[in-house]
Amino acid sequence: MMPDISTILEVLLIFVKVGVVTMILFGLPLPLTWLERKIAGHIQVRLGPWRVGPHGLLQPFADMIKLLFKEDIIPDKADKFLFKIAPLLSMVPAFAVFVAVPFGDKLMIPFINKEVTLYISDMNVGVLYILAISGLGIYGLILGGWASNSKYALLGGLRSSAQMISYEIAISFAAIGVVMIANSLSLVDIVNDQGNGILSWNIFYLPVGPVWFMIFFIASLAEINRIPFDLTEDEGTLASGFHTEYSGMRFAFFMLAEYIAMVTVSILSVIFFFGGWHSPLNIPLPIPPIFWLVAKVAAFIYFFMWIRFTLPRYRYDQLMTIGWKVLIPISLVNILITGLLRI
Amino acid sequence: MEQIFFYIFSILAIISAVMVVSVRNAVHSAFYLIVCFLQVAAIFILLRAPFLAAVQVFVYVGAVMVLFLFAVMVLDIGKEQFKEHLHTQAIPAIVTVIALFATMGYLVSQGRITVPLGKFTEEALSKNTEVIGKSLFTQYIFPFEVVSLLLLIALVGAIVLVLKEKKGKQA
Numbered sequence: 001m002m003p004d005i006s007t008i009l010e011v012l013l014i015f016v017k018v019g020v021v022t023m024i025l026f027g028l029p030l031p032l033t034w035l036e037r038k039i040a041g042h043i044q045v046r047l048g049p050w051r052v053g054p055h056g057l058l059q060p061f062a063d064m065i066k067l068l069f070k071e072d073i074i075p076d077k078a079d080k081f082l083f084k085i086a087p088l089l090s091m092v093p094a095f096a097v098f099v100a101v102p103f104g105d106k107l108m109i110p111f112i113n114k115e116v117t118l119y120i121s122d123m124n125v126g127v128l129y130i131l132a133i134s135g136l137g138i139y140g141l142i143l144g145g146w147a148s149n150s151k152y153a154l155l156g157g158l159r160s161s162a163q164m165i166s167y168e169i170a171i172s173f174a175a176i177g178v179v180m181i182a183n184s185l186s187l188v189d190i191v192n193d194q195g196n197g198i199l200s201w202n203i204f205y206l207p208v209g210p211v212w213f214m215i216f217f218i219a220s221l222a223e224i225n226r227i228p229f230d231l232t233e234d235e236g237t238l239a240s241g242f243h244t245e246y247s248g249m250r251f252a253f254f255m256l257a258e259y260i261a262m263v264t265v266s267i268l269s270v271i272f273f274f275g276g277w278h279s280p281l282n283i284p285l286p287i288p289p290i291f292w293l294v295a296k297v298a299a300f301i302y303f304f305m306w307i308r309f310t311l312p313r314y315r316y317d318q319l320m321t322i323g324w325k326v327l328i329p330i331s332l333v334n335i336l337i338t339g340l341l342r343i
Numbered sequence: 344m345e346q347i348f349f350y351i352f353s354i355l356a357i358i359s360a361v362m363v364v365s366v367r368n369a370v371h372s373a374f375y376l377i378v379c380f381l382q383v384a385a386i387f388i389l390l391r392a393p394f395l396a397a398v399q400v401f402v403y404v405g406a407v408m409v410l411f412l413f414a415v416m417v418l419d420i421g422k423e424q425f426k427e428h429l430h431t432q433a434i435p436a437i438v439t440v441i442a443l444f445a446t447m448g449y450l451v452s453q454g455r456i457t458v459p460l461g462k463f464t465e466e467a468l469s470k471n472t473e474v475i476g477k478s479l480f481t482q483y484i485f486p487f488e489v490v491s492l493l494l495l496i497a498l499v500g501a502i503v504l505v506l507k508e509k510k511g512k513q514a
Contacts (some may be wrong), residue, residue, distance in 0.1 A: 082371070128398070131401060135405035137404075165409055165410065168405070
């Protein structure tokens with residue numbers, strides 16, 4: 001049985017979309033590392049990278065060449081199989097999340113007159129899928145930390161597993177709140193629910209919207225292991241946590257996964273609370289919707305970097321207290337209020 | 344096409360399930376259990392149950408297995424201990440598997456187990472989550488509440504266990 005031509009085209013289109021998204025994601029960490037170091041430099045009254053290329057613009061490429069040619073050291077007493085596979089375990093879920101992330105609604109392609117959707121798949125379990133898959137990245141950290149057979153790496157892995165479990169609950173509650181407001185688990189529906197200008201964005205769904213956003217934001221900071229919650233790679237006490245023993249490309253894979261996780265969280269914040277690709281004012285302007293999405297996501301990424309170089313790190317017990325005794329009770333109360341508002 | 348995928352997933356699931364009980368290292372078996380759960384989730388998608396698949400990944404792979412790994416690492420189960428443990432369970436396990444296969448074979452050959460393919464409606468496919476949610480909160484509200492009560496009891500139980508331990512240390 002031969003499938004007809006339109007089915008083949010559909011499948012091809014999906015392959016093209018997946019390819020494009022993957023390429024963009026592989027490329028993104030290059031400008032992001034440069035930005036992060038520049039922002040760090042300027043916040044700390046330094047210049048940041050300066051020597052390779054104008055304004056250090058070629059620094060990421062220099063880093064890439066260094067990482068590619070660095071010896072890939074596998075410790076003698078490490079568990080070889082898990083040590084080798086762990087970086088992939090943390091990288092693959094980070095990419096897989098983007099299957100369900102919408103970058104826009106439909107788009108007419110001018111020459112072939114065909115409508116193309118700017119997402120790979122609009123699942124009816126989109127939110128669940130993203131939460132589930134992004135949670136899998138943790139295995140790279142845990143198994144990598146364990147397989148290194150080093151106490152620092154093991155402690156880093158253990159910390160990250162406890163941290164992940166605690167904050168995943170808060171993130172899921174925040175997602176439930178958004179789902180309750182939008183009445184749908186599909187991300188496209190969630191965005192289209194916020195289409196009527198800035199006041200219809202979920203962050204302005206008073207009084208619960210801002211609270212959900214704070215919960216989501218704090219918990220996602222902890223999920224992606226960034227300061228002030230980067231206890232898994234606390235260099236003051238743990239050398240550098242779970243990736244202490246990694247070098248070369250395997251280390252680069254962990255870093256890649258971390259940057260992509262940051263992008264994911266930024267996009268999710270924009271989709272959940274800041275109206276996705278809709279413009280803040282409900283006036284027809286000749287600006288494509290994708291511009292708004294990228295601009296908002298970029299603002300969020302900058303915000304994450306800004307926080308990283310401004311706040312100190314929390315103590316481990318404080319981290320657990322915030323997760324279990326502050327965020328979760330607030331979420332429970334907030335769910336009740338949201339439910340009452342939605343009746 | 345679907346059948347090919349089904350065979351890929353199920354063969355991988357069976358291989359990884361066998362690996363779970365045959366490898367010597369507890370962390371390795373946890374890893375293979377994760378692989379097995381993921382294959383089961385894939386089979387759920389083939390069965391047109393995306394909600395179940397997502398929940399399978401979210402709850403079993405995402406939360407339960409992290410806790411498993413956490414416990415295994417903290418307890419640091421020795422390799423030899425693990426081997427012995429497996430050894431004592433081999434015979435009962437084989438007996439159980441044979442009994443299970445015998446029962447299933449009997450039921451299938453008698454035609455008691457039928458595959459409900461083709462029974463799902465278009466609505467149940469496109470609005471899978473909604474349909475499940477509605478039936479959970481209307482038709483199956485009583486079992487649902489009973490299960491949530493059980494979970495609450497387990498939660499309270501866990502907290503009570505930890506509290507007692509702390510008191511013992513202080514005394």
